[in-house]
Amino acid sequence: IKRIGVFTSGGDSPGMNAAIRAVVRSAKYYNIEVIGIRRGYEGMINGELFAMDVKSVANILQRGGTMLKTGRSEQFRTAEGRRLAYDQLVKHGIDGLVAIGGDGTFNGARIFGAEYDMPVVGVPGTIDNDLFGTDFTIGYDTAINTVIDAVDKIRDTAESHNRVFIVEVMGRDCGLIALRTGIASGAEAIIIPESKQGTAELLKRLETGRQDKASKIVMVAEGDDVGGAFEIGRKVKEKFPQYDTRVSILGHIQRGGKPTCMDRVLASRIGVAAVEALRDGHRNEMIGVIHNEISYTPFELSTKHHNEINNNLLRIVEILSI
Numbered sequence: 001i002k003r004i005g006v007f008t009s010g011g012d013s014p015g016m017n018a019a020i021r022a023v024v025r026s027a028k029y030y031n032i033e034v035i036g037i038r039r040g041y042e043g044m045i046n047g048e049l050f051a052m053d054v055k056s057v058a059n060i061l062q063r064g065g066t067m068l069k070t071g072r073s074e075q076f077r078t079a080e081g082r083r084l085a086y087d088q089l090v091k092h093g094i095d096g097l098v099a100i101g102g103d104g105t106f107n108g109a110r111i112f113g114a115e116y117d118m119p120v121v122g123v124p125g126t127i128d129n130d131l132f133g134t135d136f137t138i139g140y141d142t143a144i145n146t147v148i149d150a151v152d153k154i155r156d157t158a159e160s161h162n163r164v165f166i167v168e169v170m171g172r173d174c175g176l177i178a179l180r181t182g183i184a185s186g187a188e189a190i191i192i193p194e195s196k197q198g199t200a201e202l203l204k205r206l207e208t209g210r211q212d213k214a215s216k217i218v219m220v221a222e223g224d225d226v227g228g229a230f231e232i233g234r235k236v237k238e239k240f241p242q243y244d245t246r247v248s249i250l251g252h253i254q255r256g257g258k259p260t261c262m263d264r265v266l267a268s269r270i271g272v273a274a275v276e277a278l279r280d281g282h283r284n285e286m287i288g289v290i291h292n293e294i295s296y297t298p299f300e301l302s303t304k305h306h307n308e309i310n311n312n313l314l315r316i317v318e319i320l321s322i
């Protein structure tokens with residue numbers, strides 16, 4: 001491997017910059033040249049490629065977002081788009097790729113890797129923590145800390161006004177952000193797609209739960225199968241007109257901000273491991289950390305299965321939210 005390309009794709013996540021830095025600096029360490037590709041697969045197709053050196057990644061370790069920009073490419077979904085992308089890589093003498101992103105990024109990489117002779121390895125960068133093959137994805141820790149900071153603030157006002165708050169968090173169709181932040185912020189109930197509990201159970205919980213609590217927080221994952229926070233809020237209002245109910249959707253603040261120490265270290269470890277994996281002949285695999293050890297998971301598996309929900313965590317909510 002003499003010259004690698006690096007890009008970020010899909011939704012950004014805090015720690016992506018730390019991963020880019022780790023890729024560029026470890027490549028330098030191994031005398032490999034690095035070409036940065038802007039705006040993910042779209043930039044690859046359009047030839048937005050530029051040479052990077054150790055200085056290009058100075059002072060980005062602590063910054064949120066991604067200096068390489070990101071996006072979701074419709075064109076790369078087509079065979080013609082992928083051919084144009086491959087032509088650009090050949091033109092720039094690239095013989096290996098590091099893809100930093102999530103589910104969609106690795107699905108694209110898997111298809112591309114099957115069509116063309118181009119080794120690709122993946123670095124899991126997504127706040128959703130929905131990839132199989134790593135205990136945590138880069139950005140998840142920062143996002144859940146952002147969420148609990150916000151929910152602690154909501155709790156203050158909820159407690160002052162004796163209100164019920166339905167708080168919706170991100171995660172696409174995965175409930176891991178809601179589950180952990182629900183526990184950490186003392187939510188009275190958590191609704192996640194994986195538990196398939198619907199609203200009936202929530203309404204029962206509110207009915208049978210302690211009535212002398214000043215505030216109640218219901219944490220909802222955006223991918224819930226009951227129609228989102230507003231729909232849940234509507235049902236709660238209908239059944240409990242005596243409650244002063246509000247809905248709060250946290251939205252994209254969850255994707256921004258300085259990465260936590262955990263995310264910076266995870267990104268640095270996986271970034272270095274990605275370059276070493278390419279040198280060692282790995283291809284079509286996502287690099288992760290499982291039980292504190294670097295792991296390699298074929299793209300096909302990493303995107304097909306979600307990280308499983310630990311039922312014990314759900315049980316903890318039941319026990320502690322009385």
Ligand code: F6P
Pocket residue numbers: 011102126127128170171172222255
């Ligand atoms: O995958 C990261 C994520 O933030 C999801 O949690 C969310 O469903 C989605 O991206 C939002 O995407 P967009 O920024 O395109 O609205």
